[in-house]
Amino acid sequence: MTGPQRADDGVQFRLSCAADRDALHGIWDRAVRATHGFLSPAHHAEISRMLHRDYLGRAELLVAVRAIAAREVLLGFMGMTGRHIDALFIDPAASGCGLGRRFVAQARRRGVPLTVDVNEQNTGALGFYLHLGFVRVGRSPCDGDGRPYPILHLREPPGSR
Template sequence: MCSRDEPTVPALSLRPSTGAAEYPALVAIWRSAVDATHDFLADAHRDEIESHLQSDYFPAVTLWVAELDGRPVGFFGVLDGNLEMLFVDPTQHGAGIGTALLRHAIAEHGVAKVDVNEQNVSAAGFCVHRGFEVVSRSEKDEAGRPYPLLHLRLNESF
């Protein structure tokens, strides 16, 4: 899925989430990743989203976890062919973990679509570099907040 110059992570393992017992660790990854990449997000909106992760968002998706040395360092959630979430511990950004998670989501879970905050330029670039293309845009996010979304689809020729 990716160019040969991207790093590989030999000690990385991917597995299904074990459920609610590990949600706090995933929330911590989410929070640190959002703090590092979503500087456009108002604190109140970030806190509101975070308050729904364990109770609403995680249980609604097929959730997979990336581990290094037995410690979660990233995760993704998929629903009906849509990548609903993909977050990596920011201390591990650039190590190939996000790429490994995305490859797995595409190959094993049929992911063909993803929505990305327009202001999150690095995430949009990450997806485009890995075969997605922007097909449309919304002025607000799915909850009506003022964060434009780019709707991307996996390029059929990829």
């Protein structure tokens, strides 16, 4: 893929299917390696196995794709529970072209306010959500599985969008 392009440059959104599992896992792995340098190698491997086995291919995910040379290239994905963004990962090769903002716009179709949890050490993601108007409403000292990675709980203020 060439450098960042406009988010409306051929990008389409669709629901994931089981056949997307490996490509989605690759997106997750590349994105996490680029943004989660704080994860220990053992925790990265543990989360990777769990994600591939239990989440990807089973969860209903929104996927961003672009047709390139007569084939579909996956660019990123988002998972939600109700109005909570559970996961939002963009392939680093596609970052910087507005896909994150477009995913959040898609999420808002479910209603607002949205909520999201962000690793405290992932300053890029935190800055992204704060820029979109989310505010911090809480903090947990560990992630949902008890690993030592603090989680910030964010929410859009009521009536903000």
